[in-house]
Amino acid sequence: MSGQDRISASVAVKEGQAVCAACGHDLGPATKPWKDHAHRREIPLALAGGQAYDTGHEGVLLRHFYCPGCAALLDTETAMAGDPALDDILAARG
């Protein structure tokens, strides 16, 4: 990857490592799933806050991925229980 790339607005890349954009906490190589190094919380969507998320159905989940260093919310995913995390990775540039 080029020196200026990042993974997202919340996950930066520094010397090939994914890092929290807010505090610089290391989240592993940018060529590997950074979510493996984040705190993960999974809650029913209905409890995510506000009435509009309550569809009256269980089993629909909202996943949060937090920075272990500063607790910034780095990413969210909607999911059903057991579905794998979505991985976003940058390729190594040869």
Added chain:
Amino acid sequence: MDPMTFSIIRHRLFRIVDEAVITLKHVSGSAITNEGHDLMVSLYRADGTLLMGGVGFLHHLTSAAEACKSIIRRFEGDIHEGDIFLLNDPYTAALHTSDIYLVSPIHHEGRLVAWSACFVHVYDIGAVNPGGFAPQAPDIYTEGFSSPGIRLVAGGEMRQDVLDTILNMVRSPEMVTLDLRSMIACNNVARDRMQSLMTKYGAKEVDGACAELVNQSEDLFRARLRELPDGQWQSRQYLDVNGDTARVNLTMTKKDDRLIFDFSGSDPQSPYSINCTKWASLGGLFAPLFPLLCYDITWNEGVLRPVEMIAPEGSIVNCTRPAPVSVATVGAIQSVNNAACSTIGKMLGASEKYRNQSTAVWHANHFAIFKFGRNQKGGDSIGILTETFAGAGGARSFADGVEIGGEIPNPISRMANVETVEAAFPVRYLFRRRAPDSGGPGEYRGGTGGELALVPHKAPDGGINYVISGKGSRHPMSEGLAGGYPGAPNSYVWVKAPEDGANTPVTAAGGLDAISGTQERVSWGVYPLMGRDALYVRWNGGGGHGDPIVRDPEAVRRDVAAGLVTLQSAGDIYGVALRDGAVDETETMAKRKSIRSARLQQEASE
């Protein structure tokens, strides 16, 4: 070719498409075309490849190219000046049977030089359910009239026997006639203008400019791809039909100047009509790609060349005949739209140069509610609730999404006036407004969707019925970016009036809970709207961008004051405390600190 002539020809092609769209709208009388802009007009080269993609629903640009190509194969040696062909078979090229393509060869001095193609969602196609979306169809055979290619106009003359055969199979044939005639007029204008362009500049010169235009688009798109980081981005969309969940999984890989969309791992084709064919999936992924990656590049065959799609046969994104597909445009095709919008948004967000062009997913849960029945004038009406086209903008990396801001796959989508609907149907709106908490929370909030309630009004039969279909209302689909939440899901509620007494008067401030009666969620099938019952609909907002607890508290205060965010969400999600209509800064800091420490107490990912 000298650059001035090239530029003039390029702009003339744009204008030809524009003028053809105007013609289509002037002749058509249906709300879905005129108000919802559920239409498309484009120009194609002599071999059927895309030359100039027009506006309207962009997932049609590549499918109509396939329609032109299949007409060329089927009618080889028998294509004449002034012919117009009809094609609406989804297993040949169309998205679903009710989106009819009319494709016209364009001749100059006796030689086939180009094609024009357009579509509208026709008033009815004779499927098991009125309006074309058929939740009760078990297969393609019950989804109405379907042709892999038939000559509707021969040498400028309507083939009346063919037209009569089609009209014999549809409800409201007079409205379907108008739809077909609007498309014929549209193609006639496109053909006339293309012919005069060729007369002025020479057919060879124009075709040379077209070839150059295609190559230019390819070069520009490949150059843009090379500027973007190499990597792999994933997205997943859920569809619900009566509790059955289906998944569309996407891994988008960008390598140098190539882009691969891989839908491996998506669920097998469904028994329900939410499936789509491979041509539809291809159109589905290009719909967000054109405006997000090629906003300054002419939409043509050149943009297609660097892109590859992998869609497993027999899956929900590449179903096999005779799987039903009539709900595809608000089913799997839109899931493909959304998944591609999400991965493209992530890729743009990873780029130093293009990060400000990344967007969370817009209005992801397009729905189809077709009202049908006897109207207040004694005639029959069929029509979609065009609010589904009103949409909601996804948040950007620097700004909130636009409230009720449209949708990515159709840059000109919009909704009908309340009065237009009330004039055509025996119904009254109790309210229509922006829906609180529908926009996905984030540092930048997703644009809100809307909500509305309808009741019967002066209906000769006591009310009407409606067909509802789509992807259900269980799952949020407008995914957020970089920590932004998804937009809230859709909601469809049948409010059954109490046995005794009148309904509570409804004010705009009251919303769903101000309508008295028992509430039943609906999302798939045919339902009545009779007597004093009401139908409540909320459509989703756009996805948010960034962590909600870093949103400017003053922006949250404004949202609450405007009724776009509730007090509860301001506190629970944004960590903002309001007192007497103002931000309580001390309390807000404490709230946000406590949200942060609660986060760190969660278990680490294994």
